[in-house]
Amino acid sequence: MSAGHDHLLSVSDxxxxxxxxxxxxxxxxxxxxxxxxxxxxGRNETLGLVGESGSGKSTIGRMVMGLTAPTAGQVTFDGxxxxxxxxxxxxxxxxxxxxxxxDPYSALSPRMRVGQFVAExxxxxxxxxxxxDRREQVVGLFRRVGLNPDFMERYPHEFSGGQxxxxxxxxxxxxxPKFIVADEPITALDVSIQAQIVNLFQDLQQEMQxxxxxxxxxxxxxxxxxxxxAVMLRGRLVxxxxxxxxxxxxxxxxxxxxxxxxxxxxxxxxxARKRIAYxxxxxxxxxxxxxxxxxxxxxx
Amino acid sequence: MSESRTVTRSMLHAFxxxxxxxxxxxxxxxxxxxxxxxALLAPVLGLxxxxxxxxxxRLKPPTISLSGFGAHPLGTDQLGRDILSRIIYGGxxxxxxxxxxxxxxxxxxxxxGLISGFxxxxxxxxxxxxxxxxxxxxxxxxxxLIIASLGPALHNLVxxxxxxxxxxxxxxxxxxxxxxxxxxxxxxxxxxxxHPLRIIFHHVLPNVMTPAIVVLTLELARxxxxxxxxxxxxxxxxxxxxxxxxMLAEGRTxxxxxxxxxxxxxxAIMLTVLSVNLLGDxxxxxxxxxLEG
Numbered sequence: 001m002s003a004g005h006d007h008l009l010s011v012s013d014x015x016x017x018x019x020x021x022x023x024x025x026x027x028x029x030x031x032x033x034x035x036x037x038x039x040x041x042g043r044n045e046t047l048g049l050v051g052e053s054g055s056g057k058s059t060i061g062r063m064v065m066g067l068t069a070p071t072a073g074q075v076t077f078d079g080x081x082x083x084x085x086x087x088x089x090x091x092x093x094x095x096x097x098x099x100x101x102x103d104p105y106s107a108l109s110p111r112m113r114v115g116q117f118v119a120e121x122x123x124x125x126x127x128x129x130x131x132x133d134r135r136e137q138v139v140g141l142f143r144r145v146g147l148n149p150d151f152m153e154r155y156p157h158e159f160s161g162g163q164x165x166x167x168x169x170x171x172x173x174x175x176x177p178k179f180i181v182a183d184e185p186i187t188a189l190d191v192s193i194q195a196q197i198v199n200l201f202q203d204l205q206q207e208m209q210x211x212x213x214x215x216x217x218x219x220x221x222x223x224x225x226x227x228x229x230a231v232m233l234r235g236r237l238v239x240x241x242x243x244x245x246x247x248x249x250x251x252x253x254x255x256x257x258x259x260x261x262x263x264x265x266x267x268x269x270x271x272a273r274k275r276i277a278y279x280x281x282x283x284x285x286x287x288x289x290x291x292x293x294x295x296x297x298x299x300x
Numbered sequence: 301m302s303e304s305r306t307v308t309r310s311m312l313h314a315f316x317x318x319x320x321x322x323x324x325x326x327x328x329x330x331x332x333x334x335x336x337x338x339a340l341l342a343p344v345l346g347l348x349x350x351x352x353x354x355x356x357x358r359l360k361p362p363t364i365s366l367s368g369f370g371a372h373p374l375g376t377d378q379l380g381r382d383i384l385s386r387i388i389y390g391g392x393x394x395x396x397x398x399x400x401x402x403x404x405x406x407x408x409x410x411x412x413g414l415i416s417g418f419x420x421x422x423x424x425x426x427x428x429x430x431x432x433x434x435x436x437x438x439x440x441x442x443x444x445l446i447i448a449s450l451g452p453a454l455h456n457l458v459x460x461x462x463x464x465x466x467x468x469x470x471x472x473x474x475x476x477x478x479x480x481x482x483x484x485x486x487x488x489x490x491x492x493x494x495h496p497l498r499i500i501f502h503h504v505l506p507n508v509m510t511p512a513i514v515v516l517t518l519e520l521a522r523x524x525x526x527x528x529x530x531x532x533x534x535x536x537x538x539x540x541x542x543x544x545x546x547m548l549a550e551g552r553t554x555x556x557x558x559x560x561x562x563x564x565x566x567x568a569i570m571l572t573v574l575s576v577n578l579l580g581d582x583x584x585x586x587x588x589x590x591l592e593g
Contacts, residue, residue: 067490094493107484111506120502121492168488175492 007076008179008211009064009097010040014073016059016235033059035235037073038289041179046205046212048222048243050258051232057215058102060232061181064213065099066090077179095125098172102184104164108156114167115152118142121174141170144207145200162193169200173208181213186221194218198225219262223247228295231255236285241296251298254278318586325582331575335568339391348372350389351540353379359558375560377550383560387568390542395572397454397527397543401461402520408462409469410505410512416470417477418500428474431467439464439526440533447535457536461526465519472515476508510584517580521573528569544569 014037022028034056041047049057062068064075066082075083082093098121101107109117118141119134121127128134139149145166156164165185172180182201186194198221204210216222222229223243230240231254239252250256257278264270286300319325338345357372358380364373374383416427443460450456480486481504489499528545530536537543544565551561 062487065491067487091493094491099488099491101484101488103484107488109485109489109503109507112502120489120494124492124494124498171488171492 006043007040008043008045008078009213010038010076011060011064012038012074012076014038014060014063014075015071016056016063016068017071032235034063034070037232037235037237039230039237039240041211041213043178043211044205044209045228046201046214046226048226048229049213049215049232050217050219050222050229052217052258054234055232056235057217057232058183061099061183061213061215065097065181066093067099091125095175096177097179097181098175098177099181099183100165100168100172100185103188104161104168105188107168108159108164110156112156113153114156114159115142117156118152118167118170118174121171125175127175137174138170141173144173144204145170160193161189162196165189165193165197166200169197169204173204176208177210179211179213181215183215184217185214186218187216194221201225219247219259231258233285234280234282236299237289238285238299239297240289241293245293245296249293249296251292251296254280315586319582322582322585324578325586328575328578328580328582331571332579335391335572335575336395338388339395342388342392345388347385347388348382350381350385350542353377353381355380359554359561361558362560374564375558377547377561378554378558383547383564386542386547387544387565390544390547390565391568393454393537393541394524394527394544394569397458397461398520398524400458401465401523401527402516404458405462405465405519406469406512406516409466410473410508412466413470413473414477414500414504414508417474418481418496418504424474427470431470434463434467443530443533443535447530452535452538454537457527457530460530461523464526465523468515468519469512472511473508476511477504480504480507510587513580513584513587517577520576520580524569524573 014034015032016034018031018033020029020031037056037060039047049060051057059068063070064077066075066085070083073083074081077093077097080089080093085093108114112120115135115138118138122134122137128137135152138152142149142152147163147166147170151159151163156167159167168185185201186197189197201212201214202225205212212225214222214226226243228241229243229246231238231246231252233254239246239250239255246255247259250259253276257276260274260276264273288300289297290300291297319329353376357376359378360372360376360380362373362375362383363371372382372384374387376382377386412427412431416424442463446460446463447456486499486503489503494502524544527536527543528548531543531545532549537546539546547565548562548569551558551563551565554561
């Protein structure tokens with residue numbers, strides 16, 4: 001894709017292969033969780049990553065973060081190849097990129113007071129001069145994500161899902177990152193809370209000049225939040241482009257099928273909505289991303 | 301500095317307040333405290349010599365009654381030794397052995413379980429095979445081997461008992477670590493580039509301690525009984541020193557004529573085990589943040 005640009009994050013030919021163990025009667029085989037995926041995220045931009053469960057979205061998120069080692073391919077962040085980072089540089093990179101997880105119920109350490117949990121990244125990275133100083137910063141972070149700082153001394157089980165996700169976001173912000181991988185951060189939340197969290201992401205982006213890789217399967221939220229969208233199918237990237245192009249003019253049959261599954265909030269139109277079926281077969285999937293319009297690529 | 305001291309004091313205060321609110325927990329704590337205090341203060345309680353007997357006062361029945369304690373409140377044994385004194389002095393030995401064995405085995409087992417579960421791979425496979433090997437060796441053979449070659453000293457007994465105990469912790473903790481390891485807060489700790497030791501001590505250990513505490517209470521009870529068994533076989537505490545298990549074994553031959561020889565040490569064992577279990581139960585609840593405690 002457009003090389004030479006100053007992208008915050010660019011990923012090329014990213015592949016993750018899991019080898020299944022062969023048993024007595026079965027041969028060992030390779031499972032491609034992610035295969036030859038490439039994309040980039042610009043500064044202050046949100047890229048939505050959508051696809052069904054098991055399509056490799058979360059694996060990509062973890063590989064970008066360096067939590068899972070890719071089998072092949074490169075992740076370049078802020079001009080630095082982070083796939084083969086020496087241990088001494090890992091901390092510096094993690095300061096600039098953080099992650100928000102899917103399940104706020106298992107993302108908080110159950111026996112740690114939430115204030116401590118939010119302060120932990122600062123302790124690990126030696127930020128703040130003293131306990132009191134860090135506390136002051138945690139108060140700021142709590143306010144920033146819309147939580148009452150008085151809650152600092154409480155344990156995670158005392159919070160609702162939305163509050164927990166705010167705590168996770170506060171922790172991710174503690175290091176002042178430029179980039180956040182949000183791995184389905186709203187999937188586990190009530191619909192009424194989802195919009196609040198999405199708005200929080202949006203406000204924080206404007207305040208702190210961050211970029212997001214927003215992994216989701218709720219297309220309407222993606223449409224609302226993201227400037228560009230990438231569509232995954234069985235570990236392959238089938239279509240990527242500006243949000244308006246993906247939603248207005250989907251090119252790949254799988255994207256069309258995916259969009260046809262979104263309910264319309266209008267009973268009359270909803271009744272007329274036709275579900276487009278998509279039959280997956282590895283042979284029909286192409287090998288080359290082709291540009292159909294400016295910045296809009298389709299796997300052909 | 302002074303602030304952290306106040307925090308510690310208020311935490312202790314909260315702990316004691318919660319303990320007093322809980323009836324079973326309090327009962328366990330009180331009984332255990334009485335036994336421990338009695339054991340610690342044995343030399344200053346003015347008890348008859350637990351080892352030297354009065355052959356003229358052999359197999360005397362308990363003299364405790366509403367009117368008073370009498371000369372030998374819980375009676376005397378076949379050599380005329382005071383049973384109460386022997387139980388209190390025996391408690392020193394039994395409780396010390398039990399506590400030391402449980403701590404040694406517990407610390408060792410928890411560390412092995414943490415390493416095995418957290419690092420996985422070949423480390424896990426090697427350690428778990430060692431656990432299997434340990435479990436496959438019959439306890440009496442192991443005890444015979446060690447004590448016959450090293451002598452029936454107290455620290456050898458502690459070693460044998462700890463050796464039979466650590467595998468229980470290791471297995472339970474390993475299983476719990478495997479469950480905790482896949483949770484997202486561990487991923488989150490890795491995402492901030494926290495050191496593995498920090499992850500283990502701040503995020504894994506606190507969340508695997510609950511089952512370990514339960515194992516500890518069960519093990520303490522088991523070890524007291526095991527020590528009794530070893531003493532019975534002559535591998536534990538050597539005569540004339542008193543230990544609850546030994547007293548139980550010696551009293552067995554007089555069971556039909558002098559019940560007090562084995563019943564009172566038996567009651568001591570039972571009360572200790574019961575109080576440890578009650579206290580352990582309460583501790584588990586207290587440290588569970590989901591239950592308001």
